[in-house]
Amino acid sequence: MLSEQEVQQYHESGYVTPDFRLPAETVDEIGDLHARLLKKHPRFNNYCPSLLAYDLGFLNFARTPPILDMVSQLIGPDFALWNSSFFAKPARGGHETPWHQDGEYWPIRPLATCTVWIAIDAATAENGCLQVIPGSHKARRLRKHNTNPSDNITLNQELDPSEYDRADADYIELQPGQISLHDVYLVHGSEANHSDHSRRGMTLRFMPTTSVYDRQIAAEKSRASGLVDQSDRTLFLMRGQDCSGANDFVMRQ
Numbered sequence: 399m400l401s402e403q404e405v406q407q408y409h410e411s412g413y414v415t416p417d418f419r420l421p422a423e424t425v426d427e428i429g430d431l432h433a434r435l436l437k438k439h440p441r442f443n444n445y446c447p448s449l450l451a452y453d454l455g456f457l458n459f460a461r462t463p464p465i466l467d468m469v470s471q472l473i474g475p476d477f478a479l480w481n482s483s484f485f486a487k488p489a490r491g492g493h494e495t496p497w498h499q500d501g502e503y504w505p506i507r508p509l510a511t512c513t514v515w516i517a518i519d520a521a522t523a524e525n526g527c528l529q530v531i532p533g534s535h536k537a538r539r540l541r542k543h544n545t546n547p548s549d550n551i552t553l554n555q556e557l558d559p560s561e562y563d564r565a566d567a568d569y570i571e572l573q574p575g576q577i578s579l580h581d582v583y584l585v586h587g588s589e590a591n592h593s594d595h596s597r598r599g600m601t602l603r604f605m606p607t608t609s610v611y612d613r614q615i616a617a618e619k620s621r622a623s624g625l626v627d628q629s630d631r632t633l634f635l636m637r638g639q640d641c642s643g644a645n646d647f648v649m650r651q
């Protein structure tokens with residue numbers, strides 16, 4: 399569980415790195431599953447937008463009880479996993495993730511999600527760990543983003559440079575098995591990996607079920623901005639019930 403101070407830090411700063419670590423065997427299992435995924439789908443070498451669409455084995459890790467307990471402390475007792483992705487960032491050339499707010503991409507209304515970012519390798523300033531602007535989530539508004547068409551980045555919506563100052567960033571350095579949790583409005587990004595060490599990270603996206611995953615908005619966003627089409631995500635109820643009564647939990651291929 400998170401301490402009171404850690405919960406407070408999440409609300410104040412928009413992120414927290416708790417005093418928690420997954421066992422080394424679990425980290426190895428995730429790494430092996432990812433290697434299996436890449437064997438079948440080498441195009442996900444840098445970034446896989448939706449692990450569960452390709453291998454439901456990743457769901458086992460999303461069900462880790464201490465992780466669900468921590469998420470519950472932050473977003474309440476009723477929540478669903480709506481996505482899990484993998485930012486693999488290989489050594490010597492792993493792609494940058496442009497500065498952004500997650501909410502710019504996501505069809506969830508009201509906008510809400512807590513991301514759990516799990517380090518599979520050590521994530522350091524040198525190999526492109528996550529960088530965040532503490533407190534940038536507080537206004538609860540989406541800032542101006544532009545489409546970046548580069549092939550050498552993981553995501554294509556990038557914050558306008560007028561919207562943030564990277565000098566304010568905190569580097570989230572983690573050991574394998576450590577996690578960070580961040581808010582949907584937090585400004586963050588990560589640099590390309592020019593080091594000799596890979597920087598694999600897996601994300602779990604949990605939304606409170608007081609919000610609705612709106613498939614129509616997902617399809618519209620994909621058409622308008624060339625985003626990955628997220629209209630077909632399967633939602634997995636992880637704790638409690640669907641408070642909105644409007645979420646669709648139908649299993650999809």
Ligand SMILES: O=C(O)CCC(=O)C(=O)O
Pocket residue numbers: 485495500513515527528586587588599601
């Ligand atoms: O791992 C990265 O480099 C980026 C991750 C990210 O943007 C996210 O988890 O929302």
